Amino acid sequence: MPDPENERNAMEAFKVPKMLSYLAFHDSNAEVKGLKAYPKEDRPPVTLTFLSFRLMVGLGFLFIFLSFLSVVLSRKGNMESKPFFLNIMLFSLILPYIAVQIGWIVAEVGRQPWIVYSLLKTADAVSKSINTTQVLISFVGFTLLYGFLALIDVYLLTKYAKKGPEEIISEMKSSSVAQEV
Amino acid sequence: MEFQIIWFILWGVLWAVYFMLDGFDFGVGMLHGFIGKNEAEKSLAIKTIGPVWDGNEVWLITAGGATFAAFPTTYALMFSYLYSALLIILFALILRGVAIEFRGKGESAVWKKVWDLAIFGGSFIPSLLFGVAFGNIFKGLPMDAQEYHGTLFTLLNPYGLLTGIFFVLLFLVHGSLWLSIKTKGDVKTRSEQLAGKMWYVLAIVAVCFLIYTSFATDLYNNFIIMPLWFIIPILAVTSLLSIKIFAGKKWFVAAFYSSCILIVMVTFTGIVGLYPNLIPSNIDAQYSLTIFNSSSSPYTLKIMTIVAMIFVPIVIAYQIWIYRIFRHKLSTSDIVKDTENY
Structure with missing residues (x-):
């Protein structure tokens, strides 16, 4: 959980070293500039971006897990006799829509205060x-x-x-x- | 030739083709409830545009896209200045699109009525407002270097409204001629009669438009400087007359093609008259958005020219293909045999 006031994370879980360097620059030794390296007015709203990103990625893994589970459960061809699992799948219908929407929040809120990254500020584009x-x-x-x-x-x-x-x-x-x- | 001029011509072509194609499905959308006397006939009318209306609207997207890529300043200012008007068009087009697909998905009379109304409104409002928008562009917008001095209601001036009504009538005649060549039976007979009657109204409004244009706009200046261009409005008038002649001889295919030429020539009369402006300012000519002061860099325009030369023929080819596949005439007996009705 981020703590924007004190410029640190209030709580951390599941740390993966060097992962962000690899994601951002395709090189696990590349330097990723921290938020503190940017002036305060150039930072996006942290908490919303942070939570949206985690929720989106979490849902992504859930989809992989559910698909995997349905392959395993349907191996004997008796999927119809497992109403509990089918119910989970039915009500999961809404989840991809949620994932898409919060993905947009990550992209749009996370890019602020820029509308075109490092070229045009949102405030100047109005x-x-x-x-x-x-x-x-x-x-x-x-x-x-x-x-x-x-x-x-x-x-x-x-x-x-x-x-x-x-x-x-x-x-x-x-x-x-x-x-x- | 300079790339700006090439793109100005292409911009005109995209709008002209858009009005020529979406024009008849707007016409059908406005007329289906009046020409179709029962559910099967209404469904039949919509079925004639079912496979093609969305492809026709691709030309609107390309016209907007070409404005964005070739003349970004005009694009940015046009969408800001005409924000409310363009949003109304957008809402209408969204509703119309889903209405065409949804009306066949329910059986109750209320369901059909709601979507028929959406198809009518979604066809009438864009027809009128595209006319109003182009009328105001011909006339020039009240804009200076900083901003736009008008509102949505400034657009609804007499000349803008006359152009809007002119567009609606063009599309009504166009749509009823389309129904005349695409259907059989009672729907065909009614469409033929309606096209003949509405032609007189169109002709009167067209004459008013041509006269009013000389008072309200500077469109004729380019023609007076280069009289050779008068061939375009002359072709427009000729094709307007030939619609009546061909319809009188029951040659409705020829009448429909005349109507296509009419719409293209009307659009190009405006385009030639506008040159070199995209949107003139009626405050002072120095604030006008021209193809030179609002265009992209020559490099961008060059790349776009190459891309357009490759892809526009492909788009034209597949659209012709679609029209060929769905070239058959329809009657109400086709409606009941088919499971994918509108």
Whole structure:
């Protein structure tokens, strides 16, 4: 857990030496500059970036684990008789969406205060001819529109998932015959 | 030739092709509820644009992308100055896209009604607002070196609105001609009649537009300096007349192609008139965004020219291929046999 006030980590777990050097520069001996090497005003919001990154990577490992588990459990071909595992998989549907969103938080929040890293500050990139009301309206508009579309999507996915493949195919056949008559 | 001029021409081509293609599916989107008297007929009308509307909208993305890459200053200022108008277009296009895909996924009358309304609004609003936006670009925006002195409502001036209505009518005639050549039966008959009637309204508005343009804009100056360019508006007028002649002889394929040429020529009348501006300023010409003061570096433009020369033919080839695959005429009996309906 980071502690931005005192410029240190309040709690540390699972330390892997030299890993970041390798991730950032593909060389385990490369020097990674710490946050303290940058002036305070050039640092991103630490806690949010820190937690989002860990959550995203954690979810990534969870997906690998679940996929591995499903390969093991389906080896005998009796996956259908394991409702507990199937339930876990069903409710894990939402997790990749969460991982994608927090991945964006890592990328966007972690890059601050830059909008184009080391070239253009976000504060300098703000449009002068758009006022906050316009931005607020468009933000609310996008939220409502995408919220509405998400609801429709969930409704349709549930509808078709509940029917199952056989029922949909037979329904299509019967309806086309019925309409033709 | 300088790269800026090449990209200005390409910019015009992308917009012209976009209006020519998305124009007819906007028209169908506005008309399907009126031409289709029952569910099968409405579904049939949407089915004629089903395989192609999204490919048509690719041209909008390329037009926007070309503006961004070739004329970044214009892109940045245009999206800031016209923020609210462009967002309304964006919302409408999003709703229209999902509505076309969703309307066939439910059976209830309310479900169909909601998505039909979204298809209508999502087709009408962009048609009108693209016209309004281009009308205002022809006229020039109230901008100086620092900022834009206008709001969303400044755009809704008489000339902007007339251009908007002109666009809506162009697309309505275009869409009904498309339905005339792509359908059989009652839908075809109704589309043919509607195209014939709406043509008169279009012709009146087109004449008003041509006259009003000489008062409201400087578009004709370039034509007066180089009268050879008058060939473009003359071709526009000729193709407008030939729509009526061909439709009268029941040659609807020829009428549809005339309508394609009409839309391209109308767009190019504006493009030639704008040169060398992309967005003129109506405060003072020194603040206008031209192809020279808002373009990328010659190196960027050169790379983009090479990329465009490779990929634009590929895009054109696969789009022609799609139109060939889906070239058959549709009737309501195709609707019930098919399981993937709109």
